[in-house]
Amino acid sequence: MAKEPPTVSELREAAEISDDEINAAVDVVLADLATEAYPLAKGWTLDLVDTLRTNTRAAEARTTDKAAWKRNMVRTAILLAHPVKG
Template identity: 85%
Template sequence: MATNPTVSELRKAAEITDQEIDAAVDAMLADLATEAYPLAKGWTLDLAETLRTNTRAAEALTTDKPAWKRNMVRTAILLAHPIKG
């Protein structure tokens, strides 16, 4: 695994589950300003930074299409690099 893995890589390595990713998506959709979100096994993700660095997800949040919002936020989270702490 890479020294700075993405959430997707951590999921493939069984460090993070789909349920934990779904919970992170729910947390981001509930509060866009969430910074330190605990994923699993000591991994933390800055959800606000994830949104700031993924313009497609940020754009999706301005639409009235809930499924599109959710899918784009999930994609942004899968591409994000959490911190082990």
């Protein structure tokens, strides 16, 4: 059985991805989610569309006018996502 790639949070803990790179991904989602393959760092790529589609709270948050809640839910979804090394 193939091992699942690490989460963005695990990569952050291992210093593979920085908070600034995660914040940039959150900004992209909040500005206009039009990209699927988003380059994070060091060859890691995250499918932002799939990340939001599979996280119900983040998808709901994008439709609210509560900016802080929206940002936190999107960031949480990204931290829990599994990017691929490419």
